[in-house]
Amino acid sequence: MAKFKAIVAEKADKVQTVSLTEFDEANLMDGDVTVRVGWSTINYKDGLAITGKAPVVRRFPMIPGVDFAGEVEMSTHPDWKPGDQVILNGWGTGETHLGAYAEKARVKGQWLVRLPAKISPREAMAIGTAGYTAMLAVMALERHGLKPEHGPVVVTGAAGGVGSVAIALLAKLGFQVIASTGRREEEGYLKGLGASEVVDRAELSAPGKPLAKERWAGGIDSVGSTTLANLLSMTKYGGAVAACGLAGGMDLPGSVAPFILRGVSLLGIDSVMCPLALRNEAWRRLESGLDRSKLEQMVREIGLADVIGVAGTILEGRVRGRIVVKIS
Numbered sequence: 001m002a003k004f005k006a007i008v009a010e011k012a013d014k015v016q017t018v019s020l021t022e023f024d025e026a027n028l029m030d031g032d033v034t035v036r037v038g039w040s041t042i043n044y045k046d047g048l049a050i051t052g053k054a055p056v057v058r059r060f061p062m063i064p065g066v067d068f069a070g071e072v073e074m075s076t077h078p079d080w081k082p083g084d085q086v087i088l089n090g091w092g093t094g095e096t097h098l099g100a101y102a103e104k105a106r107v108k109g110q111w112l113v114r115l116p117a118k119i120s121p122r123e124a125m126a127i128g129t130a131g132y133t134a135m136l137a138v139m140a141l142e143r144h145g146l147k148p149e150h151g152p153v154v155v156t157g158a159a160g161g162v163g164s165v166a167i168a169l170l171a172k173l174g175f176q177v178i179a180s181t182g183r184r185e186e187e188g189y190l191k192g193l194g195a196s197e198v199v200d201r202a203e204l205s206a207p208g209k210p211l212a213k214e215r216w217a218g219g220i221d222s223v224g225s226t227t228l229a230n231l232l233s234m235t236k237y238g239g240a241v242a243a244c245g246l247a248g249g250m251d252l253p254g255s256v257a258p259f260i261l262r263g264v265s266l267l268g269i270d271s272v273m274c275p276l277a278l279r280n281e282a283w284r285r286l287e288s289g290l291d292r293s294k295l296e297q298m299v300r301e302i303g304l305a306d307v308i309g310v311a312g313t314i315l316e317g318r319v320r321g322r323i324v325v326k327i328s
């Protein structure tokens with residue numbers, strides 16, 4: 001196949017355009033593994049890349065898409081051979097390296113994770129980078145020593161991708177989960193995933209006190225800004241909050257009081273350059289730690305041709321759970 005279908009972003013006179021087109025295989029970038037992409041997904045960052053609302057794309061032309069699941073077609077990397085099922089999350093794909101919204105991708109073998117036996121390629125992308133990030137956040141809280149008996153865990157941006165998967169993972173581990181959402185109509189959905197309490201995100205988004213009443217032992221935050229500052233101020237003595245997102249803003253207008261008076265920890269979560277050992281562990285944990293029936297409740301499937309139209313809706317906070325993209 002010399003040409004294949006791809007979504008391509010281009011820039012001329014500072015204006016970005018994105019279209020579904022034919023892409024010549026000869027123009028793929030260097031890499032030692034060529035993958036036939038089966039599935040991808042739409043993450044928040046993909047929404048930013050396609051709409052051009054933030055400078056996610058660092059090279060033009062670019063095929064956006066930060067993650068995929070697929071089958072190895074050709075490889076000169078010692079770990080991979082044709083027919084292997086693989087997952088890729090991050091490493092700059094869709095940003096500096098041609099990405100996932102295409103029938104083919106050429107990448108570095110060291111970026112790939114083997115698809116766990118009990119996860120289908122579609123499920124891998126239903127989980128996607130959002131779900132794998134949620135697992136990284138859960139693992140960070142566990143490394144901190146957080147246990148269900150220490151108290152509830154709050155999840156912000158609860159009806160979004162990271163939030164939905166985080167709730168399902170935490171509930172299965174036995175944590176009491178408090179879901180914070182701006183969409184009260186999703187209370188039934190969030191409780192179905194395992195939340196025991198749903199709070200309005202407005203409760204956490206207004207500037208608060210440096211130290212407030214202790215409400216939870218831990219948190220997973222997709223929102224950032226004042227919400228994250230409030231989460232910290234309401235965390236119990238010795239607790240921890242894993243920060244993964246910026247849906248509400250990139251700033252952090254808080255105080256050091258929770259750190260120095262309550263020994264609270266702020267744990268940073270990065271999925272893009274995360275070391276391979278941690279990625280493999282996260283995907284292994286997702287294989288058994290996420291109920292497939294709950295995953296199905298979160299997922300909507302679209303085709304490659306729908307991606308451009310749908311991408312902007314994730315930035316408006318209108319996507320519930322996860323979107324999986326059937327590529328080929």
Ligand code: NDP
Nearest residue numbers: 044157158159160161162181182245246247248270271317
């Ligand atoms: P989603 O859009 O699916 O979820 C974000 C959720 O945040 C929304 O569903 C909404 O939840 C809430 N939200 C949206 N806008 C606002 C706002 N202005 N104020 C408060 N809450 C808001 O995105 P993802 O779950 O894919 O990603 C979540 C965040 O995590 C993003 O910022 C993304 O960039 C980041 N991320 C970071 C990664 C990393 O490596 N650190 C990897 C993956 C994602 P509700 O309606 O329930 O309130």
